[in-house]
Amino acid sequence: MSDVLVFVEFSDGAATKAGLQALGAGSTLAKALGGKAIALVIGNNAGELGKHGADRVLVAGGDAVGSYSPDGFARIVAEHAKSTGAAAVLASATPMGKDFFARAAAIAKCGLAADCVELKVEGGKPRAVRPVFAGKALATVEAPGTLWATLRPNVFAEVSGGSDAAPETVPVTFGPGDLKAVVKEIVAGVKGKLDVAEAEIVVSGGRGLKDPAGEGKQNWANLEALAETLGAAIGASRAVVDAGWRGHGEQVGQTGKTVSPKLYIACGISGAIQHLAGMSGSKVIVAINKDDNAPIFKVADYGIVGTVEDVVPALTAALKETLGS
Amino acid sequence: MDIIVCIRRAPTTDARIKPAADGKNYDPAGVNYDISEYDKFAIEAGILLKEKHGGTVTILTLGPSAATKEMRTAIAMGCDAAHLLVSDANHDAWATAQALAEKIKTLPHDMVLFGWNSVDNQSSATGQMVAELLGLPSVSVAVALDVADGQATVDRLAAGGNRERYSVKLPAVVTCTKGLNKPRSANMKGIMAAKKTAVPETPANAPADGVSVVKLDPPPARPEGKIVGKGAEAAVVLAKLLREEAKVI
Numbered sequence: 001m002s003d004v005l006v007f008v009e010f011s012d013g014a015a016t017k018a019g020l021q022a023l024g025a026g027s028t029l030a031k032a033l034g035g036k037a038i039a040l041v042i043g044n045n046a047g048e049l050g051k052h053g054a055d056r057v058l059v060a061g062g063d064a065v066g067s068y069s070p071d072g073f074a075r076i077v078a079e080h081a082k083s084t085g086a087a088a089v090l091a092s093a094t095p096m097g098k099d100f101f102a103r104a105a106a107i108a109k110c111g112l113a114a115d116c117v118e119l120k121v122e123g124g125k126p127r128a129v130r131p132v133f134a135g136k137a138l139a140t141v142e143a144p145g146t147l148w149a150t151l152r153p154n155v156f157a158e159v160s161g162g163s164d165a166a167p168e169t170v171p172v173t174f175g176p177g178d179l180k181a182v183v184k185e186i187v188a189g190v191k192g193k194l195d196v197a198e199a200e201i202v203v204s205g206g207r208g209l210k211d212p213a214g215e216g217k218q219n220w221a222n223l224e225a226l227a228e229t230l231g232a233a234i235g236a237s238r239a240v241v242d243a244g245w246r247g248h249g250e251q252v253g254q255t256g257k258t259v260s261p262k263l264y265i266a267c268g269i270s271g272a273i274q275h276l277a278g279m280s281g282s283k284v285i286v287a288i289n290k291d292d293n294a295p296i297f298k299v300a301d302y303g304i305v306g307t308v309e310d311v312v313p314a315l316t317a318a319l320k321e322t323l324g325s
Numbered sequence: 326m327d328i329i330v331c332i333r334r335a336p337t338t339d340a341r342i343k344p345a346a347d348g349k350n351y352d353p354a355g356v357n358y359d360i361s362e363y364d365k366f367a368i369e370a371g372i373l374l375k376e377k378h379g380g381t382v383t384i385l386t387l388g389p390s391a392a393t394k395e396m397r398t399a400i401a402m403g404c405d406a407a408h409l410l411v412s413d414a415n416h417d418a419w420a421t422a423q424a425l426a427e428k429i430k431t432l433p434h435d436m437v438l439f440g441w442n443s444v445d446n447q448s449s450a451t452g453q454m455v456a457e458l459l460g461l462p463s464v465s466v467a468v469a470l471d472v473a474d475g476q477a478t479v480d481r482l483a484a485g486g487n488r489e490r491y492s493v494k495l496p497a498v499v500t501c502t503k504g505l506n507k508p509r510s511a512n513m514k515g516i517m518a519a520k521k522t523a524v525p526e527t528p529a530n531a532p533a534d535g536v537s538v539v540k541l542d543p544p545p546a547r548p549e550g551k552i553v554g555k556g557a558e559a560a561v562v563l564a565k566l567l568r569e570e571a572k573v574i
C-alpha cells in the first residue's frame with residue numbers, strides 16, 4: 001500500500017495538461033510514500049507517460065470505452081485501484097474527473113477528497129488539503145484506507161523524466177451494452193476551447209463592461225482581444241452571467257467555478273465575497289476598476305484605477321509590446 | 326412520475342467562515358442558512374417534471390432539525406412531501422450518500438435530483454455516489470433535461486462550455502446546475518400548504534465519513550498589493566511588472 005494510481009485524462013489523443021499535472025503530483029506523492037506512480041489511461045493511445053513521472057502505464061481501451069461513460073470509466077478505475085492496492089488514487093478535478101471519480105470511489109466504498117490543492121504524507125499516510133466554501137477555508141483531510149482525490153488544475157507541477165515504462169494493455173471487463181450512461185453527442189460548444197477552471201491565465205469581465213448587445217459591445221471585444229493576446233480563457237462575474245451576457249460555464253465564484261490560474265485579471269468586477277471566494281487562490285491578481293474603493297483591490301497584487309474603456313485596450317497594446325520583445 | 330429531490334441546508338454564500346475552537350469545523354456563530362444554491366435548480370426541475378408528467382416531488386435531506394425550514398421552502402415552491410434524516414454532524418459526501426441511498430431504496434423513485442455541488446463542502450460527489458449505490462445511471466451538471474417513454478435526455482455542461490448529450494433509462498440520477506431552469510419563488514398558496522405539510526424526522530443512520538477533516542485553516546493572507554497607477558498610461562507599467570516582477574507572462 002504505497003503505490004499511487006493516477007487516472008491521466010486524454011483529449012483528442014493526447015494527455016491533457018491537467019492530466020500531466022495530476023501525474024506529476026502522483027509521482028511526487030509516490031516517492032514520499034516509497035512506492036510507484038502508476039498511470040492509468042482509458043483509450044487507445046498512452047503517449048509517453050514514463051517521461052512525465054509514471055513508473056508503470058496501464059492502458060484500458062476498446063469498444064466499451066470508445067465514448068466517455070461515467071459508470072464505465074468509474075468501473076475501470078475502481079478495478080485497478082483494487083488490483084494495484086494503491087494507497088492513493090488520483091485524477092484531475094476537471095469536468096470529467098469531477099463527474100466520474102465520485103462513482104469510482106463509491107465502488108471502492110471510499111470517500112472522495114475533491115478539488116485538492118496540496119498532497120502530503122503525514123504519519124506515513126497520504127493527506128490532502130482542499131478548499132471548502134470556495135476557498136474561504138482550507139480543510140486537511142485523510143481517509144481510513146485508500147485516499148481518493150481529484151486535483152485542481154494549475155496547482156500541481158508536471159514532472160519530467162522517470163522511466164521508459166512501456167504501456168501495459170489491461171482488459172476491460174465489460175462490454176458497451178453494460179453501460180448505464182454514455183455520451184451520445186456533443187451538442188454545442190467550441191471544440192478544444194479551454195475551460196476557465198483549467199486555464200493558466202483568466203481574463204474576467206464584470207458588470208462594468210456593460211451590455212455586449214448595447215453600449216458594452218466594444219468593451220467585450222476588447223476583453224476578447226486581451227484574452228487572445230495572453231492565450232487566456234474568459235471568466236465572468238455572476239452579474240454578467242445572470243444578465244445573459246456570458247454563459248454560465250464561465251462564472252467564477254462560490255456558485256460558479258473556483259479557479260487558481262497563475263494570472264487572473266478582473267475587469268469591471270467589484271469583488272463581492274462570492275466572487276473573491278472563487279478566485280483568491282490565483283497566484284497573481286490584477287484588478288482594473290474605475291472605483292478606487294472597490295473591494296477587488298483588497299485582494300489584487302496590482303491594480304489600475306481607470307475605466308475598462310481606457311485601460312483594457314491600452315493593456316493589450318502594452319502586453320503585445322512586452323510579449324513581442 | 327415519482328421524483329425525489331435531495332437538498333442540503335448550507336451557510337449562505339455571504340457568510341464569513343472562521344474555523345471553530347476544535348480546529349476542524351467552522352464556527353457557526355453569526356452564520357445564516359439557506360438551501361444550497363444549486364439545489365434550487367433541482368427543486369425547480371422536479372416541479373417542472375411533475376407539471377409535465379404528473380406524479381409527486383419528495384424532498385429528502387440529511388441534516389439538523391432546523392433544516393425543516395429549508396425543506397418547507399421547497400414544499401412552498403411546489404413539492405409534495407419531505408423526509409428529514411436527522412443528524413447534526415457535517416458528514417462527507419460518502420456518508421451522506423449512504424444515508425440518502427438507504428432511504429431512497431424505501432421510496433418509489435423514477436428520478437432522483439441533486440444540485441451538482443454544495444456551496445460549503447463542494448465535493449460535487451453525493452449524487453454520483455447515490456447513483457452508484459443504487460445501481461442507477463448518473464448524469465451530472467445538467468443544463469437540459471427532458472423525459473419521454475421511460476428515458477431521460479440530459480445535456481451536461483462539460484469542459485470549455487461543451488454540452489454532452491446523454492440518453493438514460495429511468496430511474497436515473499441527475500445533478501442540476503444554473504441554466505437548467507429559473508427556480509420559482511413560493512407563492513402565498515404554497516407557503517400556506519407548506520405550513521400544513523408534515524415533515525417526518527427520523528434519526529439518520531449515517532455511517533462513518535469516507536474522508537474526515539483533521540484540520541480546518543483560514544486561507545493564507547494575500548500579500549499587500551499595490552495600485553500601479555491611473556488610466557491607460559498605467560498599462561505599460563503593469564505589463565512590465567507582470568513580466569519582470571511577477572514573472573507570469
Ligand SMILES: Cc1cc2nc3c(=O)[nH]c(=O)nc-3n(C[C@H](O)[C@H](O)[C@H](O)COP(=O)(O)OP(=O)(O)OC[C@H]3O[C@@H](n4cnc5c(N)ncnc54)[C@H](O)[C@@H]3O)c2cc1C
Nearest residue numbers: 206207208237238239253254255268270274275290307308
Ligand atoms: C447566493 C449568491 C451566490 C453568488 N455567487 C456568485 C458567484 O459565484 N460569482 C460572482 O461573481 N458573484 C456571485 N454572487 C453575486 C455577487 O454578490 C455580486 O452581485 C456580483 O459578483 C457582482 O458582479 P460584478 O462585480 O460584475 O458587478 P458589480 O458589483 O455591479 O460591480 C461592477 C464594478 O464595475 C465597476 N465599473 C463600472 N463601470 C466601469 C468602467 N467603465 N470601467 C471600470 N470599472 C467599472 C464598478 O466600479 C464596480 O466595482 C452571488 C450572490 C448570491 C446572493
